[in-house]
Amino acid sequence: MHQLNTFARISLSHSPTPLEKLPRLSAYLGVNIWVKRDDCTGLAGGGNKTRKLEFLMADAKQKGADTVVTVGGLQSNHARQTAAAAAKLELACELVLEDVKGVPQRDYYHNGNILLNQLCGAKIHRVAVQQSSEHVLAQVKADLISQGKIPYFIPLGGSNALGSLGYVNCVNEILSQSNAMNISFDQILLATGSAGTQAGILAGLIAQQQDIPVLGICVSRSGLAQQTLVEDLLKQTLTLMDIDDSHSVGKVKANGEYYGEGYGISTDKMVQALRLVAQLEGLFLDPVYTGKAMAGLIDLCQQGVIKLEQNILFVHTGGSQGLFAYSEVF
Numbered sequence: 001m002h003q004l005n006t007f008a009r010i011s012l013s014h015s016p017t018p019l020e021k022l023p024r025l026s027a028y029l030g031v032n033i034w035v036k037r038d039d040c041t042g043l044a045g046g047g048n049k050t051r052k053l054e055f056l057m058a059d060a061k062q063k064g065a066d067t068v069v070t071v072g073g074l075q076s077n078h079a080r081q082t083a084a085a086a087a088k089l090e091l092a093c094e095l096v097l098e099d100v101k102g103v104p105q106r107d108y109y110h111n112g113n114i115l116l117n118q119l120c121g122a123k124i125h126r127v128a129v130q131q132s133s134e135h136v137l138a139q140v141k142a143d144l145i146s147q148g149k150i151p152y153f154i155p156l157g158g159s160n161a162l163g164s165l166g167y168v169n170c171v172n173e174i175l176s177q178s179n180a181m182n183i184s185f186d187q188i189l190l191a192t193g194s195a196g197t198q199a200g201i202l203a204g205l206i207a208q209q210q211d212i213p214v215l216g217i218c219v220s221r222s223g224l225a226q227q228t229l230v231e232d233l234l235k236q237t238l239t240l241m242d243i244d245d246s247h248s249v250g251k252v253k254a255n256g257e258y259y260g261e262g263y264g265i266s267t268d269k270m271v272q273a274l275r276l277v278a279q280l281e282g283l284f285l286d287p288v289y290t291g292k293a294m295a296g297l298i299d300l301c302q303q304g305v306i307k308l309e310q311n312i313l314f315v316h317t318g319g320s321q322g323l324f325a326y327s328e329v330f
């Protein structure tokens with residue numbers, strides 16, 4: 001097995017991030033809820049992408065890139081953290097950002113993450129709903145090369161095997177924190193989209209021979225489709241770490257009941273969950289990922305699927321900057 005420190009990495013995050021109990025939410029649900037505060041990774045407001053970018057940016061630098069290019073939805077948190085990491089590391093940044101159907105109109109196009117990307121100096125290529133982002137991306141790359149630039153492409157959400165190592169690293173933190181606090185978790189729960197966070201967490205647990213179940217709450221597709229996506233990336237991540245990929249069998253669990261009509265489209269349960277956690281714990285979730293994941297957690301507790309008195313770790317993957325694009329929903 002390749003140890004994590006054999007991979008090139010540039011430190012970008014404040015880590016270890018805190019692992020703390022949510023006492024009032026726990027009392028409300030009758031379940032012990034803990035949170036891994038990856039909304040506090042530090043860079044440009046924090047979030048899960050910063051851990052992935054530590055490995056991806058190191059690779060970009062090693063390959064001599066002068067520009068990073070990535071893709072996402074218009075309010076992508078990944079784009080914000082990439083723009084900030086690029087600024088810090090003296091790289092240019094070009095973002096190909098797709099319009100999203102069914103989202104609020106008032107602030108979506110100029111506030112929240114889009115405002116912050118601009119502050120970091122990133123160049124934004126906006127892709128209309130009816131346009132193909134692959135086509136725009138190919139053009140951006142071709143233009144950069146014709147100008148003599150050396151672009152490095154980071155996939156959607158930073159989700160390839162290298163990026164997922166960021167969450168192998170997070171698991172090591174979680175295990176040392178939970179050992180020190182003498183807690184054992186019955187389940188880890190998180191939002192899952194481009195799959196790198198869940199794949200990385202599972203790869204980290206497999207590497208440490210820990211069997212804690214991990215449930216991804218889908219933000220954009222059915223549970224079955226998400227499971228396939230996560231499993232493929234988990235296998236690639238295990239292979240990169242030189243671990244037999246058959247360890248992935250049966251590990252990936254995803255629940256597609258809580259994303260509503262689609263990616264970025266608000267649901268009543270998301271709004272209620274976000275308000276509840278803000279009012280009980282003073283903790284802000286986000287409307288696209290963690291709000292829907294928390295809606296899932298609350299509902300599964302209330303249905304009795306998550307049993308009373310269990311110890312659940314919710315991974316707060318960040319994104320509250322996106323709230324400012326959704327003010328009308330609240």
Ligand SMILES: Cc1ncc(COP(=O)(O)O)c(C=O)c1O
Nearest residue numbers: 077193194195196197289317319
């Ligand atoms: C706040 C937040 N949470 C969760 C996710 C999902 O993580 P992943 O794409 O690794 O599945 C993202 C991805 O963009 C995100 O921005």
